[in-house]
Amino acid sequence: MKRKLIFLILLIRGIAFAVLDDYTLKNKVEHNNIRALQELRVTTLDPIKLNDIYSKRAFIYIYETLFEIDDDEVIHKKLVSDYRYINSKNLYIKLRDNIKFQDGSLLTAKDVKYSLMRMKKKGALKEFYSNIQDIEVLNSSELIIRLNTEEKYLFKLLSHSMSSITKEKDGKLFGTGEYQVKSFDKDQIVLSDNNKEKTFTIERVFSTKERLLALFNENADIVYDITDYNIIKGKRLEIINEDKIEIKASDNIVTLALIFGKERELKFKKVIQSSIKDKTENILPPEIYGEKFKVQESNLSEIEIKSYIDFLKKENKKIELMILNTEEDRALAKKIESDLKNNGIEINITPYQVDAFYYKLKNKDYDIALQHLVFNKKFPQISLGKVILYDIYDRNLYNSFSLIKAQLGIDKGLEKNNSTFIRDINNIFNKIPYIPIKHQALYILHNKEIGEEKIKK
Numbered sequence: 057m058k059r060k061l062i063f064l065i066l067l068i069r070g071i072a073f074a075v076l077d078d079y080t081l082k083n084k085v086e087h088n089n090i091r092a093l094q095e096l097r098v099t100t101l102d103p104i105k106l107n108d109i110y111s112k113r114a115f116i117y118i119y120e121t122l123f124e125i126d127d128d129e130v131i132h133k134k135l136v137s138d139y140r141y142i143n144s145k146n147l148y149i150k151l152r153d154n155i156k157f158q159d160g161s162l163l164t165a166k167d168v169k170y171s172l173m174r175m176k177k178k179g180a181l182k183e184f185y186s187n188i189q190d191i192e193v194l195n196s197s198e199l200i201i202r203l204n205t206e207e208k209y210l211f212k213l214l215s216h217s218m219s220s221i222t223k224e225k226d227g228k229l230f231g232t233g234e235y236q237v238k239s240f241d242k243d244q245i246v247l248s249d250n251n252k253e254k255t256f257t258i259e260r261v262f263s264t265k266e267r268l269l270a271l272f273n274e275n276a277d278i279v280y281d282i283t284d285y286n287i288i289k290g291k292r293l294e295i296i297n298e299d300k301i302e303i304k305a306s307d308n309i310v311t312l313a314l315i316f317g318k319e320r321e322l323k324f325k326k327v328i329q330s331s332i333k334d335k336t337e338n339i340l341p342p343e344i345y346g347e348k349f350k351v352q353e354s355n356l357s358e359i360e361i362k363s364y365i366d367f368l369k370k371e372n373k374k375i376e377l378m379i380l381n382t383e384e385d386r387a388l389a390k391k392i393e394s395d396l397k398n399n400g401i402e403i404n405i406t407p408y409q410v411d412a413f414y415y416k417l418k419n420k421d422y423d424i425a426l427q428h429l430v431f432n433k434k435f436p437q438i439s440l441g442k443v444i445l446y447d448i449y450d451r452n453l454y455n456s457f458s459l460i461k462a463q464l465g466i467d468k469g470l471e472k473n474n475s476t477f478i479r480d481i482n483n484i485f486n487k488i489p490y491i492p493i494k495h496q497a498l499y500i501l502h503n504k505e506i507g508e509e510k511i512k513k
Contacts (some may be wrong), residue, residue, distance in 0.1 A: 088254045090506070093267045094264045095281035096410065097260035098245045101173070101237065102229060103220045105448040107180045109308060109430055112217045113280070114258055117247050118158075119220030119231035122149065122168065123211050125434055127263050127307070133209045135163065135221060135232065135432055139508045144206040152199045157223045157230040157248060171221045172201075174213075181441055184213060197200060198342055209437070210491070212473070262410045264382065268295050282499040284311070286382050301501050308498045309341040311429040312388060313492040317378075317422035325488040326354040327364050328424070331399035332491065339485050340440070341431050341495040348478045365400045378422040381407035383427055388493065392426070401426040418449060429490070430498075453489050457481075 073388060076447065096110045102367045103119070106112060124134045133139070138150040157165040169191040176185035187207050192200040213219060222229045230236075235247035243260040264286045268370070269278035272295040287303065289297035296303070314332075331337075339349040358362075368375075377392065379385045381426055389405045403424075408416065416422050430448045432439040445454040461490070 060126055061448075071186055074212060078394060088257070089119075089257070090278065091257045091259065091270075092278040092280065093259050093261045093270055093275045093276045094279075095260070095262055095264070095267075097243050098240070098258055101240065101245075102122050104135065104175055104179045104182075107216050107442055110260075114247065115217040115220055116233070116243055117235035118233045118237065119217065119222060121215055121219050121221065121394075123215045124308060125212060129434065135168075141503065142200065144202040145402070147201040147203070149199050149201065153197070155232050157232055158236040159223070159225055159230045159345050161223065161225075161230075162196075163221065163223075163232055164196045165193045165197075168221055169193055170197055170223075172219060172462075175218055179218060181218060181438060181445070182439065184438055185216075200446050212364060212435060213438070213469060214338070217436060218438075234347040244273075264384075265289075269499055271295075271301060271503065272297070274503070278500065280498075282304070283384065283496050284499075287499065289338070289383075289430070300504055302504050304500050304502075306403040306498045306500050307433040309343055309495055310340060310498055311431065311495050312385075312493045313427055313429055314377075314493065315393070315422045315425050315427045315489070317417075317425060322487065323360075323364055325491070326356050327399075328359055328396070328401070329491050330354040330356065331401055332395045332493070334384045334391060335491065335493050336495055338480075338495065343495070343497075344431055344433050344436050348360070349481060351492065352482070355373055368401065374404045376423040377403045377405050378413065378416060378425040379405060379407050380413050380428075381409055389426055392493070403509070420449065426493075427463065428489070448490055450489055453484060453487075456484050493500075 060394075067175055072494060077111040092113070094110055094113065098114045099108065099110045100111050101114065101118065102108060103115070103383060106115065120135055122133075122135050124133050125131055133151055135155060136149055137152045140148050142148050149168070151165060151168070157167075172185065173187060174192060176182055176188055179185060185202050187210075189202045189204050192202060194200065215453070220231060221230055235249050238246040238255065239246040240246075243398045245258050247258075248254065249256075261270065264282065267276065267512065268282070268286065268290045271279050287296060314328065330353075337350070337351050338345075338347065339351055354361075375396075377389055379389045386405075388409060393405055406482075413425075414494065417425060429443045430439075431443060441454060441457060442456055444450055
């Protein structure tokens, strides 16, 4: 039964946030019908097409991986019963017995080879699988993954949802997860458990306020993609009641950044960057990547900046800033507009609804855009590759990143703060593919009645 909303004075209380795996509350299902709301839609159920966190949330229920990683970054066996390195480039794996796909067939080593080699050949981020030379099937339950070079990051890769083990039958993919797809349309996917006793619905509701209202009115059990800004606003409206709603930090960090659509010279980017006063000094979220990656301050003199701004004025054309039509983005865009105007640069702020925004973004049909770049704590390198290729759509930059990764070996990259890697990444970002404005955590809010002890950490 819906409760009436009461708008009262802001009540300021301290917030204690625990950490929660962003992708799933899989083991937290005491109710038979769970409804989860997220900002964007599930776009694919095929691992080779996976490039966003929104689809990944559905994967956890439908598919399983060989290994899984917990919040302490400890690797655990999932579909594997035993494994060992024969030598530094050959990993032996034995599968668990009697694991079945949703079509009733048994999991075999051939299914593992099919899934991983399919990713290597056709995956959206197939470059991360380039070090897998081949997979030798020994028998129905044993296999050897053969690598080109030693790679300690392999277990993380095999824990990522892109590495989900699938079976294709009559053009349909099956997984070994607890749930299977009941229905899937534009804005909603409904999953049912294999006994058809429970359902789990993931629905796209772009408006943050509508997601929070649905949780408050008990029309939803879980809401994703909530920022500090949203939480403060929700408390002001008293639609977040911490007696009934749990607030948990996810393992995702979002970077609000200015990205460039049209071919713009480096001097233009430097002038824009120099004009914005309130921005972060870190290119990448320091909570994930540390403090090694810094924004390089412009080496332009005041005379050079003024001369270039005069040149822009002579063009007599305002710069368009494309943003999502949200309260938070509109407020941030106004601050950016004020900073640029104070430096003599005129812009037009153009808000778009979500579908139009991402259509123009993908087609590079904009001048400057305020984009949300989502990074993941558990998979820093895969996350960075995803951001470059699918959040800012820069194939040339991604190829440079892949080359560096290949030269150093994945295990010698971010995890060890390799000085060469840091230097080369900083050199890439000296070209200013984007201007980071701020990094902020994303939160999950859920109904406490679902059962706190069953949250998957």
